[in-house]
Amino acid sequence: MNNPQLNKNGELQHLLSTEGLPARILRDILDRAGEFVNPNGASEVRKVPLLHGKSVFNIFFENSTRTRTTFEIAAKRLSADVVNLNIGSSSTSKGETLLDTVDNLCAMHADMFVVRHSTSGAAHLIAKHVAPDIHVINAGDGRHAHPTQALLDMFTIRHYKKEFHNLTVAIVGDVLHSRVARSQIHALTTLGVPEVRVIAPKTLLPTHVDKLGVRVFHDMQEGLKGVDVVMMLRLQNERMQGALLPSAQEYFKYYGLTQERLALAKDDAIVMHPGPMNRGVEIDSSVADGSQAVILPQVTFGIAVRMAVMSILAGN
Amino acid sequence: MDIQIKSGRLIDPQNGLDAQRDLYISEGRIVGIGDAPKGFKAEQVIDAQGLVVMPGLVDVAARLREPGYEYKATLESEMAAAVAGGVTSLACPPDTDPPLDEPGLVEMLKHRARNLNQCRVFPIGALTYGLKGAELTEMAELTEAGCKAFSQADAPLTDTRVLLRAMQYAATFGYRVWLRPQDSFLAKNGVAHDGEVATRLGLPPIPVAAETIALSTALQLARETGVTLHICRLSSAAGVDMVRAAKLEGLNVTCDVSMNHVHLTEMDIGFFDANCHLMPPLRSQRDRAALRAGLLDGTIDAICSNHSPVDDDAKLLPFAEAEAGATGLELLLSLVLKWAEQENVPLLHALSRISINPAQLLGQKMGHLSQGAHADICIFDPEARWRVAPAALKSQGKNTPFNGYEMQGRVRYTLLDGQIVFQQ
16 A cells, blocks of 8 residues: 555655654654754744745644644745635535535645644545645644644654653553544654553543554553653543543542652653643643643744644655 | 356356256246256357356345435446346345335335336335334335335444334244344444554544444344344454354344455555445454354355445545445455455355345245246356456446455346346
8 A cells, every 4th residue: 555645756745644654754854843943942933935935725624723823833934825724614514525625725726735624534535635746734633643743742852852762751641532642652653762651541542552552551650650751632621521531630630740740750751742731630730830841842843843844845 | 038048157056056057048937957948949048158157146235225315326227236246136225215114115116126127126124213213113014015124224223122122023923123233322423443443543433342232132132032133244253253152042043244344354444445434344354254254154144245335425525424335236246256266165155145045034035046936147257357447337336445456257147037137
């Protein structure tokens, strides 16, 4: 089966998932992102003309402020023309199909689509459908993948830890519904992290999560012991329905990240979160605002990583 | 018309016959096997040298989409597909719009099918009104109108008391109850087997327990009521084990599997191929191996196409939003031949799964080539190879997971009641 993300030369054609991408492509993206960040970690605000004359369409079938905004900023810093469409509230509610919407936008001479959709596989469907000179970036599809989030997480880890091959990384929370977790797991294992752990109650883990190459922990204390990186996941409020969890309080009591629990990790462990955070549900405020948290740098790096992905795609 | 089918390899599983014989047909019936009846004068001779002559295929699950879903398929298109696939009898599930819950609807369907005169249609009646799982249909009236069994198709029947009553009522008259076992709570919103692929792709899962729990309920109530129970579209290894044990126990139960599940697994979903969005979901390799073993040892009685034509618009959607189903009537024979070749199953044995066995599931005296039987016949070239090209399919449904696959075995003639209804 052909990898739908690569062109015939083995270069990145679309960014749909971190799964199935060779480590060299992941590293290229991180290296390129490094060029958009100055050495002390602050992002370079200078504008570069790499996407001058190109049109980037942000098509969001699902609400998002943060991700859409960072993509918009990234595209503008690359000098692209950016069009934002919140389709959740327009065409599809009038009965237009996903591919009809895409065809219409192609007719407006889009060069790149940034797509978010509530159903797994939506970005793959669009990538299969569009003309070969159009690039698709998956900005989150259902529970499947959110590759730019995972890449900015990898960038953050590399920034603070330098290497991947000597790390133990724990992902904590609702892995079952998380596209972020799936993309993180594939990126971490591809980049050579020897031990990736997931920590959650059984109701928040996919049945066959071990097949993704992770160690499974249900006890947070056990799972956090000696880790270098703690990656928290957001707990959606609706998880209290559907009999997945009894209450936010009980969840926090057993799976919330507190100072005491974080003390079980290595002293120099970093704490990450894809946002938006639920303080007091999955993470205690003292940790979120504490010295080990790198949550705001993640956001800053997110712009550089998205610039990197867009510029690499535009060059292929 | 009097027809002589000359020099073909006759395969008739019912009569244990696999030999080169001539077949003689007169007035829609088989009048001679091997030797011509006295005074027989063929008006047409079909040269079947190198071809296999078998009973017309019987398919226990083919959706024709009428009434109500004519934009997906029509009787005309799907009958043409059936005979192109050598199928001369098919059973259609009741999940039309409206469902087959009224005798008038069933009569209309039979009437329309009869006028087309291509393939026999045996409607499966709705077990409950509107397939809603609450009130029993008029099963006796529906049987008079032509229904051969009663089923919920893929609609849930969550109220076990209604299911018990439905089985009791059906058992009173000796009607067959056909159920596809799937617990609707465990399967809710699910689109793929709860396995490695659903985990990777983030697809809402359907666990094997959805099948085994519903199967256990159905078998237990069959035990209570003595109803003639048929299990539709078995998909899991655990399910095969349960049916095997139930048969050993002497329970009056039979079952079928779709050809898709004999050949494919969850891995075929690849990168969200909506053509592999099927119900029940494609399961693991271990499940597929168990289904094949169940076919070999007789636990599974029949292979069906589970023909479910879907319009393109309903498939050009993200996997989970795409409608489940695939076209199948024209692929059934080839996929059974492929299975037989892969598993070294003699044709005599393999072809019983699409002839005499399904005929018996419908309670019909057909699916064989005995003297005096209706001349429903499929003549195919076992050596012919062809590639599945959706545009070339007669079915209005063009979606199939086997798109581009090389197939073996090509139907050359299909006869219904001694009339050639298809030829290529």
